[in-house]
Amino acid sequence: MIVPYGHVLLLAGILFVLGLVCAVARRNLVMVLLGVEIMLNAAGIAFVGAALRWQQLEGQVFVLFIMTIAAAEVSVGLALIVRAYRRTGSIDQNTYDLLKW
Amino acid sequence: MTLYALIFYVLAAVIVVATLVAVTRRNLVHAVVYLIISFFGTAMVYYLLGAPFLGILEVIIYAGAIMVLFLFIIMMLRVERKAEHRFSLGQWLPAALVGLAFLVLVGLLVLTDPGAGAALTAATVSPRVFGRFLFQRYWLAVEIVSFLLLIVLIGALFLGRAPERRPTGGREGDS
Numbered sequence: 001m002i003v004p005y006g007h008v009l010l011l012a013g014i015l016f017v018l019g020l021v022c023a024v025a026r027r028n029l030v031m032v033l034l035g036v037e038i039m040l041n042a043a044g045i046a047f048v049g050a051a052l053r054w055q056q057l058e059g060q061v062f063v064l065f066i067m068t069i070a071a072a073e074v075s076v077g078l079a080l081i082v083r084a085y086r087r088t089g090s091i092d093q094n095t096y097d098l099l100k101w
Numbered sequence: 102m103t104l105y106a107l108i109f110y111v112l113a114a115v116i117v118v119a120t121l122v123a124v125t126r127r128n129l130v131h132a133v134v135y136l137i138i139s140f141f142g143t144a145m146v147y148y149l150l151g152a153p154f155l156g157i158l159e160v161i162i163y164a165g166a167i168m169v170l171f172l173f174i175i176m177m178l179r180v181e182r183k184a185e186h187r188f189s190l191g192q193w194l195p196a197a198l199v200g201l202a203f204l205v206l207v208g209l210l211v212l213t214d215p216g217a218g219a220a221l222t223a224a225t226v227s228p229r230v231f232g233r234f235l236f237q238r239y240w241l242a243v244e245i246v247s248f249l250l251l252i253v254l255i256g257a258l259f260l261g262r263a264p265e266r267r268p269t270g271g272r273e274g275d276s
Contacts, residue, residue: 002103002105002106002109002149002150002220002221002222002223003105003106003109003110003220003221004219004220004221005219005221006211006212006214007109007110007113007211008109008150008221009207009211010207010208010211011113011116011117011146013203013204013207013208013211014117014204015116015117015120016203017200017201017203017204017207018117018120018121018124018200019120019124020196020199020200020203021124021193021196021197021200022123022124024192024195024196024199025192025193025196025197026124027192028129030129030171030174030175030178031124031129031132033171034123034132034133034136034171035124037136037163037167038120038124038136038139041139041140041143041163044143044147044155044159045143045146045147048146048147048150048151048152048155049150049221051150051151051152052150052151052221052224053221055224057226057230057231057234060152060154060155060226060231061231061234061235061238061239061242063147063152063155064155064158064235065242065246067158067159067162067163068246068249068250069246069249070162070163070167071162071166071167071250071253072249072250072253074167074170074171075170075253075254075257076253076256076257076260078170078171078174078257079256079257079260079261080260081174081178082174082177082178082260082261083260083261085178091178
């Protein structure tokens with residue numbers, strides 16, 4: 001007997017909120033991407049717990065797909081950050097004000 | 102409280118503390134290293150919840166590939182140390198409020214769920230069973246995801262290519 005499923009969900013929820021705060025409140029572009037990674041990881045924990053709760057393998061299969069999506073997102077995101085850094089010389093969000101009037 | 106429950110709570114505490122420290126670091130390298138600790142803990146939680154193959158994948162993909170990619174990019178960018186010299190309160194206060202509201206809602210939902218009291222029974226899925234299930238039921242999704250990875254590879258190559266040559270030459274070694 002492990003813990004109730006609600007505690008697994010609570011852990012996933014806390015991690016998701018931490019990732020959300022990191023993605024919203026930080027001004028560094030790399031930290032924003034890290035926040036998105038934390039959120040995807042929290043979703044994975046919830047899926048694995050659900051797979052054990054209902055004894056269905058689909059939860060674990062979806063975690064595999066989530067990992068793939070995370071790798072895809074982070075590679076394209078980091079390439080975009082490098083490109084933006086080449087153009088502006090900074091990775092601070094506040095310097096991207098070209099369209100601000 | 103069984104031994105499994107004790108392990109889970111200790112792991113959960115380690116994960117939450119490491120992530121909390123990582124989110125509030127100013128130094129990007131420190132943040133990434135704390136996140137690696139968090140992802141190792143997550144891998145052990147996967148192992149505890151009966152997914153050893155996913156735990157290994159978590160270590161290889163998340164803690165290995167993705168975080169090392171982050172480290173490479175951080176070292177490439179030559180970020181100045183005081184780029185984010187202060188945490189602006191106007192930006193952190195709404196985020197903290199929204200996060201707190203969300204956390205309270207999650208707690209209420211979990212506590213009022215009638216089926217949440219029963220403890221999970223331990224079960225484990227061997228990689229053989231997992232792989233057979235994956236390729237029997239979800240082979241089309243695997244193909245689609247692999248195609249997505251190909252698209253991402255091409256996209257990252259396109260975005261990260263060297264800037265166009267000036268007519269005067271030069272800027273070749275610029276990464």
